[in-house]
Amino acid sequence: MMTKLINANTLKSFFLKLFVFVIIVFMLDRLAGAMLKNFYFKQQAGSDYLTTYVIDKTTADLLVFGSSRAANIFNPVIFETQTGLSCFNAGRYGEPIFYHYAVLKCILKRYKPKTILLSFDAGSFNKNQESYDRMAPLLPYYNDHPEIRDIVTLKGPFEQVKLLSCIYPYNSLLLPIISGNTAYGKQKSTHLKGYIPIADTFTGEKETIDYTKKTMLDNKKIAAYNAFINDCKKAKIPLYIVCSPYLINSIGTDASIIEAKKIAAESSTDFFDYSRDPYFTSNPRFFADFRHLNESGVEVFCNILIQKLLLPPVKYFF
Amino acid sequence: MLFNSFHFVFFFVIVTTVYFLLPYNKRWLLLLASSCYFYMAFVPIYILILGFTIVVDYFAGILIEKSTGKRRRLYLIISLVANIGILCIFKYYNFINTNFSFLLHGFGLSNPIPYLSILLPIGLSFHTFQAMSYTIEVYRGKLPAERHFGIYALYVMFYPQLVAGPIERPQNLLHQFREKHSFDGDRVFEGIKIMIWGLFKKLVVADRLGIYVDNAYSHLHQQDGMTFIMATIFFSFQIYCDFSGYSDMAIGAAKVMGFNLMTNFKRPLFAKSTGEFWKRWHISLSTWFKDYLYFPLGGNRGSVARTYINLMIVFVISGLWHGANWTYIIWGAINGAYLVFAIITKKYREKMGALIGLNKVPRLNLFIQIVVTFILISLSRVFFRARSVEDAVTVFEKMLTFKGSIFNDGTAIIIYCFLAMFMLLIVEFKREFYMGSFSFSHNKNFWVRTSYYSILVLLIILVGVFDGGQFIYFQF
Structure with a gap:
């Protein structure tokens, strides 16, 4: 039947042209992908450089995980001075629990930190597609770190197909790669062992957030959070989960924080909730915006947190 | 199903391959089934709305062709009311209700009419306009009514242009479903x-x-x-x-x-x-409005003032077509005003x-x-x-x-x-x-x-x- 409908010569010519097209795309993809990979891992500045450093190089005793509220709030210098432990802030802007868990898995394969702090945000377990899209920074590590593949594939049903391309892991990373390989990128880099200070002071009005509205929680995020705790337990690494202060008037309590506290309690993990600490919520001068403490707020908060962690029984850090 | 998704890539490769392997007279069936699947990938239940308008317009087309005079006009009106009615319910009901509430509020009254909690079916305005162009063309005698229900359904549902056009005219598309498209590399x-x-x-x-x-x-x-x-x-x-x-x-x-x-x-x-x-x-929408609204209103054949009014009507309705919000109406009015000002x-x-x-x-x-x-x-x-x-x-x-x-x-x-x-x-x-x-x-x-x-x-x-x-x- 097929020969009646389709001329054999036409079909042959079509498939030959298609084959040539696919081969050219394949070869260019390999070539460009190899170049991008080379320059990606040569970066000396930027968020991707910090991720590579945390995954492949750091040997710090104390590691801080979390989103921008980790990167902007936990100052490793204060932790090092007060505890005598080397510290690195592995926080990355906008990243969800999937990212932190994937990075933890890579680190545990290489070495065992003495202590881990996980910064927890309100709304961390809320269902949204963005959290899955935000796993893109893990793509360059997919091939060399098989331990994170099951997490990365949560990004989408066709992620494994997309990852057949060598360019795809570096999608939208061309400019950061150029920046990270130039003096300009180094000049722009302001982090102190992963900590990115903010000098601004909040000048607006405090917002009121109503947490009583029903929120859908994402079971995959909760599972990743559970796995993060369990992996630390298995590796016998003390884990402390901290929810740093917000400058808001809240009605009710965030459903993610309630759930995270419950899970932490079930696994005997300490959860320090400063999200509504009156000392901070009544002091806007400690904040850069309603989610992030500024440098002076960080100084106060880190010292308060460390004092709490150093209280007897001295189970923390050692 | 989005065109920029892998879901579509697999769908397209499978459908196209099977399409060329099937005998010519069976291909419409594949295209219709795949178009149904394509549409149902968004909100499956809304296929019923599409099905309803297809049935109404299919029979309206045949009845229009068979009848004359007032009856012929009546069948056209029934078809248009069914199409525009669905558009009004799903797209404009809440907008009209909101404005009605606002009006009543001005008189110190409250609006007893409830709001509908419904999602707008994907591409509703597109396939509604495409369906309407069919019955209008049959009414105008420019097109014979399509007797093959599957082919007519495919005209409305053809998956490449089902949800965002181009809004095809029956004269351009219908006959293509009967043509023998052989494989051409x-x-x-x-x-x-x-x-x-x-x-x-x-x-x-x-x-x-x-x-x-x-x-x-x-x-x-x-x-x-x-x-x-x-x-x-x-x-x-x-x-x-x-x-x-x-x-x-x-x-x-x-x-x-x-x-x-x-x-x-x-x-x-x-x-x-x-x-x-x-x-x-x-172009497919602009020409639709030109053929089915601007010209029937008189186009530029009347006085200059009438031409300006016709232009403004067309562009305000075009704005409303885009969305049930005053922003779209104003956008349409501004563009109409641009044209009037230009003339x-x-x-x-x-x-x-x-x-x-x-x-x-x-x-x-x-x-x-x-x-x-x-x-x-x-x-x-x-x-x-x-x-x-x-x-x-x-x-x-x-x-x-x-x-x-x-x-x-x-x-x-x-x-x-x-x-x-x-x-x-x-x-x-x-x-x-x-x-x-x-x-x-x-x-x-x-x-x-x-x-x-x-x-x-x-x-x-x-x-x-x-x-x-x-x-x-x-x-x-």
């Missing part, structure tokens, strides 16, 4: 190339610009004037690439299977006047051009005309993009300050935006002004054009936006 490649260019416009240009524009409009009060000036320019490019990118993918997908869909965009960025813009932008001032503008000597410098004249048209169209689109009239007014107020920075979300995003626009403009400029000259995309040398499209694919993978990104026109 060159035509298949031509279709794939059109799809790749559409994908480039969507993922590399539209979705990239969308990041900047969405950021500006979702944090309205935190942005500066310069950010909104940039966002206004970017939005014009974004909506063009989003919508024409979809049209390209639809046209390309249909072409692969041997169907020719109508051209929907003719490089509107290079329009020299607002009038010309509407001959280049969303009124035509002589004076020509005199002015001659007076300052612009006619002697045709390239400069052309450049100024293109830029002015772009600015006018872009400014009207502030209403199109804003969530409310208040938001649009805020954007205009901020723009007029000319203050602040254009980097609302870091420098990288704006560099990507400019690069994307630059690549688009290079290709469009070449196609507009140097059509016959050297071309990578249609080069006679197989290796040159294959390399060109290979690089285009790689650019899509490297700088395309893969996360999220619905097509803007799906909501209409």
Whole structure:
């Protein structure tokens, strides 16, 4: 039947042209992908450089995980001075629990930190597609770190197909790669062992957030959070989960924080909730915006947190 | 199912392969089944709405053909009421109710009519207009009624243009379902190339610009004037690439299977006047309104004032077609006013051009005309993009300050935006002004054009936006 409908010569010519097209795309993809990979891992500045450093190089005793509220709030210098432990802030802007868990898995394969702090945000377990899209920074590590593949594939049903391309892991990373390989990128880099200070002071009005509205929680995020705790337990690494202060008037309590506290309690993990600490919520001068403490707020908060962690029984850090 | 998803890639490859393997007389069945699947991938239950209008219009077409006089008119009205009725319920009910409440509130009364909690079926306005054009054409006697129910259903549901057009006319599309489309490798490649260019416009240009524009409009009060000036320019490019990118993918997908869909965009960025813009932008809708609304209203055959009124009616309804919000109505009215103003001032503008000597410098004249048209169209689109009239007014107020920075979300995003626009403009400029000259995309040398499209694919993978990104026109 097929020969009646389709001329054999036409079909042959079509498939030959298609084959040539696919081969050219394949070869260019390999070539460009190899170049991008080379320059990606040569970066000396930027968020991707910090991720590579945390995954492949750091040997710090104390590691801080979390989103921008980790990167902007936990100052490793204060932790090092007060505890005598080397510290690195592995926080990355906008990243969800999937990212932190994937990075933890890579680190545990290489070495065992003495202590881990996980910064927890309100709304961390809320269902949204963005959290899955935000796993893109893990793509360059997919091939060399098989331990994170099951997490990365949560990004989408066709992620494994997309990852057949060598360019795809570096999608939208061309400019950061150029920046990270130039003096300009180094000049722009302001982090102190992963900590990115903010000098601004909040000048607006405090917002009121109503947490009583029903929120859908994402079971995959909760599972990743559970796995993060369990992996630390298995590796016998003390884990402390901290929810740093917000400058808001809240009605009710965030459903993610309630759930995270419950899970932490079930696994005997300490959860320090400063999200509504009156000392901070009544002091806007400690904040850069309603989610992030500024440098002076960080100084106060880190010292308060460390004092709490150093209280007897001295189970923390050692 | 989005055209820019892997779900569609697999769907398209499977459907196209089976399509060419099936005997000609069985292909309509495959296309109809695959179109149903395509539509049901969004909200399955809404296929019933589509089914209802198909049944009504199918029988209306036959009854219109068979009858004469008032009865013939009655069947047409029944068909139009069914189509417009569904559109009103799903798209305009809550809008009308809100305005009714507002009106009653003015008299100190409360509105007892409840609101409906329903989702707008994807592409409702598109397939409704396509279905209406069928019964109108049968009524006008320009088309025999389609007796084959499956073929008629396919005319309304043909998956490449089901959810965002082009809004096809029955004279162009219906007969194609009966034609024998044999496998033609060159035509298949031509279709794939059109799809790749559409994908480039969507993922590399539209979705990239969308990041900047969405950021500006979702944090309205935190942005500066310069950010909104940039966002206004970017939005014009974004909506063009989003919508024409979809049209390209639809046209390309249909072409692969041997169907020719109508051209929907003719490089509107290079329009020299607002009038010309509407001959280049969303052509299938513009011509629909011209044939089925503007001409029946009298077009330009009456007095000058009547022509202006007709233009305003058409553009206000066109605005309403886009969405149930005052922003769309104002957007339509502004564009209608542009046309009226252009007709009124035509002589004076020509005199002015001659007076300052612009006619002697045709390239400069052309450049100024293109830029002015772009600015006018872009400014009207502030209403199109804003969530409310208040938001649009805020954007205009901020723009007029000319203050602040254009980097609302870091420098990288704006560099990507400019690069994307630059690549688009290079290709469009070449196609507009140097059509016959050297071309990578249609080069006679197989290796040159294959390399060109290979690089285009790689650019899509490297700088395309893969996360999220619905097509803007799906909501209409």
